[in-house]
Amino acid sequence: MTVKTDTEAAGRRRASGTRDIKVRAEKLNLWYGDTQALFDVDLDVYAREVTALIGPSGCGKSSFLRCLNRMNDLIPSVRVEGRVTLDDEDIYDPSVDVVQLRSHVGMVFQKPNPFPKSIYENIAYAPRLHGIVNGRAALDELVESSLKRAGLWREVADRLDTPGTELSGGQQQRLCIARAIAVNPEVILMDEPASALDPLATATIEELIDELKDNYTIVIVTHNLQQAARVAGYTAFFHMGRIIEFNDTDTLFTNPREQRTEDYITGRYG
Amino acid sequence: MTVKTDTEAAGRRRASGTRDIKVRAEKLNLWYGDTQALFDVDLDVYAREVTALIGPSGCGKSSFLRCLNRMNDLIPSVRVEGRVTLDDEDIYDPSVDVVQLRSHVGMVFQKPNPFPKSIYENIAYAPRLHGIVNGRAALDELVESSLKRAGLWREVADRLDTPGTELSGGQQQRLCIARAIAVNPEVILMDEPASALDPLATATIEELIDELKDNYTIVIVTHNLQQAARVAGYTAFFHMGRIIEFNDTDTLFTNPREQRTEDYITGRYG
Amino acid sequence: QEREQIRIVGSSTVYPFASYVVEEFGATTEFPTPVIESTGSGGGLRLFCEGVGVSTPDISNASRRMKPSEFDRCQENGVEEITEAKIGSDGIVMAQSVDNEPVALTREQILLAVAAQVPQDGELVDNPYDNWNQIDSSLPDREIEILGPPTTSGTRDAFEELVMEAASESAGYPEAYSDVRADGAYVDSGENDNLIVQRIRENTDAFGIFGYSFLEENSDTIEAATIDGVEPTPESISEGEYPVARSLWFYIKKAHEGVVPGIDEYVSLFMDDLMIGSDGLLRDIGLIVLPEGERSEWQERVANRVNLQRSDLE
Amino acid sequence: MGVGETILLLLGGLIPLGYAAYYLGRRKALVATAEGIRMHSRPQQYGWYSVVSMALPAMGVAIAASLLNLLGVVTPPREIVLLMALVTAAVGLAVGLRVIRPSLRARNILDNLIRWLLLGAALISIITTIAIVLSVIFEAMRFFREVSVWEFVTGTVWSPGDSFLEAAGRGDEVTEGSSSFGSVPLFAGTFMVTAIAMAVALPIGLLSAIFMSEYASPRIRGTAKPLLEILAGIPTVVYGFFAAITVTPVVVDIASFFGLDASYSNILSPGIVMGIMIIPFISSLSDDVINSIPQSLREGAYALGTTRSETIRQVVLPAALPGVISAFLLGVSRALGETMIVVMAAGVRPNLTWNPLEDMTTVTVNIVYSLTGDQAFDSPQTLSAFALGLVLFLVTLALNLVSTILVRRFKQRYD
């Protein structure tokens, strides 16, 4: 993983560089009812890169991730302040149609959650809903290409009619990735996508992420530090709702600026 | 932590030494219905030592732990084969009285589970039931001493009447430990006792374990490798229902015999 | 919106007779079987007088005559032309198990046994009697225990009116009689007279109060006391000798005739001798038929659809 | 013309029109898309949008007309209503089609509409409650104009009295105070039957629940539980028949065996049968509650060396208590409102006694008899049905509220 970065003033907690910024969070604060879960989070997510979010349990990684496609809107008690831009467009602007936003920012969850439909329908559902393709042939093609990109095609090509829920855990997760890809998103958010999988499946997913980053901007939450080290170009360390440190992964792991980062990485807590 | 051990043939997967063996499992196999969860597990637990069980999720740590006080009897589908001895007495012998066994082998769970009674009653309940003490004064004393040993006395001395469920998570867990201590067990089993707690409470519990080991034999399951390193004298690494490696903690962590142990410790999976 | 079926409501006493006719009507003509609902006389007349139109009944049965107030209500609501039909009568009997000696009672004696308060030395006092022979030494030595209809029943109303009210003056009540005793000697026993019959069969001390038809049905196991010396028989009731009898009626809404098909035919069938005649089918199920003359008079009145006048009711 | 008919007629007319509207709206969107214009929503959604913009105003007109008719203001002739509905439909469609343009968020509008529709459905239950109150309160008020609330609530004599005078057409002779409406004996009967029922149902139900959730093997549980639930599915009229025909004679026989005198409409047999009916309520609700006690709590107790029954009695049950109480209260409110069993098997005599072998009557029996009996509709006795209904409603309401609150507390603690 060779990424050019300049280390910056710690105050900004943001690594800027020659890369395009795809998503930018500015002074993001988030409350669940009265308890604040995110505090002034600033983060730049670079296009066509994998950015990992790490930190102890409950530090706000998922909460932050879900700000990026406004999944938090679904929780009634949530209040968000600050700005999140996707290609310089504020996604919290009142004129933004959330449903459309989410078709640009895909998401993959911790536990694979295929729809209880056939494999084919799992992929075809959203494109059909959004009218992305017309006609059965085009749809078939899209399903095939999405499954191929997710590295699942070979395994399921001959049983597209079986329910997605009957696949193994790792296959299900790849199905979910294929499903996310099918609507042609620009950004894919992943919340601990491999933590429910066995080592082998984990490896497959990690490989897949590595391939996907050529076409998509990926933000991944993980509690497995080694995983972050393996897949991510950039890593942000969260602690108690704040970004303590953000940097390119190598630097963050080998030469953390902050004591808390170091403590966490060496297993003093978490 | 300085413990004398001789490394033994890997085949036995058991570290033997000058220490007394308090609990010994021999060729322990366990099935949930038709699926086997433990395979030929051999393990010696040394008296007045902390033994940690580590391994990826679902590898059988909890299942093994619950063999040691026959908690598995409560699950109808469970079948156990093999021997477990407590001070050379086979606890799976038909003549063994489970109720008595459990009063000798206490247990602390992942989620603090105080009874919905007052703090006092939480502690006093079992001693009274077993007739361990007679008279109110003796009971009061036992409650106090148990709470003291669990390091909770100072915090709750003036509100022994409040429900145990109203304490904070860490306090609840210490209450559960106090409750276990109160019946004067010889062995205490702990299943991820700190994983639901915040870092501060975790530290308190870890300190407590360190103190308790002077009087009790402790077996602790943890998913936090650093925690195992911090509290345990011995560590067993489980993988897919087998003990891959058992050794004193320092050796296991710094110089594992098995590739799988090393992979796990360095975060290749799990 | 129209209606094919005749709709009949009203008295639970008339209900067994009317539903018999209804069924017969359905089976022997091409008209659909009328719908009949037992709502009680009061409830029936209320529905009947609610107005004209398919949602109101065509005929209402009653175990008492329409009250002037009900008539007024009908008039107010546009039910102006009503035909009244008297079909027979119903005796109310005091019955006991045949295991007992036959008993002869007077209305005063019944009053003294049933009333909540009885006159003593010109004062009303709480009913002191527990045993029939305390009331009159000629009466048997039996605990007073009477199973009778509850306040919601028309039979109860009739009983109170025809026995209690009627006898109160001769029994020496200083003021109006008011209540049935509630100390357990009189037991309200549900609308189902059948149960009363069963119970007095088992409890030989007890008397039951119910309609004559139930007596006839069960003549093998129960018998009636004579009242004021008259034995309840179809003849004595029909002739009006037996003092505790009331007439049974139904009322026809003229405005519905010709609108709802079959009313005319139904009424004719009901009033036919085949039904209410002295060999009529209703006699078999306990109707006390009217005396010959009165019956033909009513048959004619109904056939001519003589309009009911308020003055008839006062 | 009835409300139903108008609506049916309109629906019949609107469906073909709706097809047309859908087609037009969708086509407009499709044409635009074909021209390369990026529409906000999918073409079908524009189709549905046109359907709605046509149908809503038309239905509005119909409903307004029916309401006017129903409230007796005016009865607009059917032709005029239909014509107006058609015109508004046409106007609505025209406007709807016009506003279809790329920025029109048809999907969001439809979503909103659906949301309102669903909300409307949810409101029906609130309306039902209000309607219940309204439908009893007016008659109850009329009753309370004649009978003081105080007498009604505290009086111990229920004796509607001299309605026979009215029946005899001499209603004006009705003397003040000769009839009394003290509902205590009725409520006493109701509470007696409830107490008997709960005395049967609670122990059997609770112990069964414990057996099922703690002792029974899955197989026994799998057979016994549905079997027990059969009891909940038996109609009350059947229980009534069973109580009257089978249980009562047995009770009387047993009583006379012990030298006791039992009435044939004793309150004991309906009570017992009602208890049988309530067993599955108690058992399945308690079963749920006991099952929702986290296993960890049990394990905590077992780990201390408790036996099974000690765990159940001293740890599980205390924890489950709020839930069990709420099950109990629900059972009580069932028993209070139960009608058919008492109508068929209990007495009709308002009787204030402690002896369950005597006959007593209940509130519900009185409601049924008052409304089906022979009294004139505006007689106090008939009206008393509504007053009794009102009180019954309030009592069960209070019980249900308490049990809801308890369940909530319970859930908060263990979910």
Next chain:
Amino acid sequence: MATRRLTGSVNDARLQRRYRAEQRFRIYCASAVLLALAIILTFFSNIISQGYTAFWHHEVQVTLDYNERAARIGTFALDEDLRDIASRGATRAIPLQMRNNPELAGTTETTWVPVRGEIDQYLKGGRDLEPELRRQVDALMEQGVIQSGFNTRFFTAGDSKLPELAGILSAAIGSLYVLFVTLLFAFPVGVMSAIYLEEFAPDNRFTQAIEVNINNLAAVPSIIFGLLGLAVFINFFGVPRSSAMAGGLTLGLMTLPIIIISTRAALRAVPDPIRLGAFAMGCSRWQVVRDHVLPVSLPGILTGTIIGLAQAMGETAPLIIVGMIAYIPEAPTGLFESATVLPAQIFTWAGEPEKAYVEKTAAGIIVLLAILLSLNAAAVLLRRKFERRW
């Protein structure tokens, strides 16, 4: 020493006592279940033993002689000595038939007709007859002129005042109509309410109020729904009294909370990840519900609906209040016609004086229970079949 520690319970009085208590408690629990099961057994055997006789009856062979007198009064078509034996219902329609088919006059026809109720009861051992009649019946029985057979009439006829003719058809059809109305009202409204509450509603005071209110409604005594139906549907909306529409709507309101509650449970059983997945794909809330939540929860919703309907089907008290305890010998043919339902029919029969109606009542109960139990069984099967483990 070590051995005694884990097994020495034999001498430990305290432990002994605890184990005895354990044993006792276990016995209490088991006997509670056994008692409940015994009650069920008693109940069913009791009902069946009272009712099974109604499923067969006695018929007498008669020769109908369409003579002149019979054209006026049907009974005259019978042999004189059979007039007191054959049901009156068998001949009363003869005048009408003869009017409609004049060619019948003068012909004869041999057929089987039911015997009178009391004779049927006598032959079933339920009562005695007058000696003369008894001898006659016994003789006919011996000659084979009276025979017993399956009582199809019970299933093909409506109510009758002649017990030998009474059947449950009209009540069964009435029940069907009522259920139809109930279903048509309560199912859509209930499911929509549940969807709103579970999927759309914000968690605020108002929603909580609706929720509490629904729980309350589910426990409001059914007779109060009767008062409601009387006031709202009959008196306010002018729905005809006794009609399937009035009864169905009343029961609909009563069933509504049951359907809402079970539908909500079914919706809640759909795991959130499915919803989140769909939202993350850019579905609107309604699309999530329509395409993902409803298909998965449908079996659960149907199960709850069936159970709710079964409950409605057994309900009597509110129907008494809206006038459905009526004498309806002919099955209704429309929703606004007067109708009665099975439980109401049972109630009416239970109050009839003739002994023959006791067996009818019990037989009606058997039929009703059979229907209800199969509905419930269907619900259980449905639930089993589609039960999912997530």
